[in-house]
Amino acid sequence: MLPMLRKTSESVPSFIDEFFGKDWMDSVFSDRPGISTPAVNVKETNEDFHIEVAAPGLDKKDFKVDLENNVLTISSEKEFKDEQKEEGRYMRREFSYTSFSRSFTLPEAVDAEKIKAKHKDGILLITIPKREEAKRKPPKQIEIS
Numbered sequence: 835m836l837p838m839l840r841k842t843s844e845s846v847p848s849f850i851d852e853f854f855g856k857d858w859m860d861s862v863f864s865d866r867p868g869i870s871t872p873a874v875n876v877k878e879t880n881e882d883f884h885i886e887v888a889a890p891g892l893d894k895k896d897f898k899v900d901l902e903n904n905v906l907t908i909s910s911e912k913e914f915k916d917e918q919k920e921e922g923r924y925m926r927r928e929f930s931y932t933s934f935s936r937s938f939t940l941p942e943a944v945d946a947e948k949i950k951a952k953h954k955d956g957i958l959l960i961t962i963p964k965r966e967e968a969k970r971k972p973p974k975q976i977e978i979s
């Protein structure tokens with residue numbers, strides 16, 4: 835198990851374990867042509883989760899982010915073309931089509947209505963806020979009477 839996905843104790847899984855479920859790595863690699871899965875970083879803070887999707891060459895308009903039945907799906911489809919014509923005939927025509935889709939089951943602790951996404955410099959950043967009751971509170975000192 836990756837260090838960032840360690841359980842906080844033997845019986846209580848961390849939010850990241852809940853966020854991804856047991857088999858989240860199964861969807862990371864693909865051998866199918868035309869399908870590439872970009873690298874994804876996940877960070878948990880006391881306030882929220884951050885998902886960073888590294889997708890150089892893709893623009894904001896190339897992404898689609900959906901939430902259905904507590905499953906967040908990030909997908910993209912893009913066609914690349916490079917054509918050179920000479921007198922109506924193709925001298926060279928190269929094109930490729932790339933797509934991917936990643937889905938994450940969100941824990942009940944998130945506030946799905948406040949999820950935000952932004953794209954900057956080839957990185958799609960999705961912020962998933964936690965509900966107030968899921969945020970860690972500092973230890974409370976109990977007064978002894």
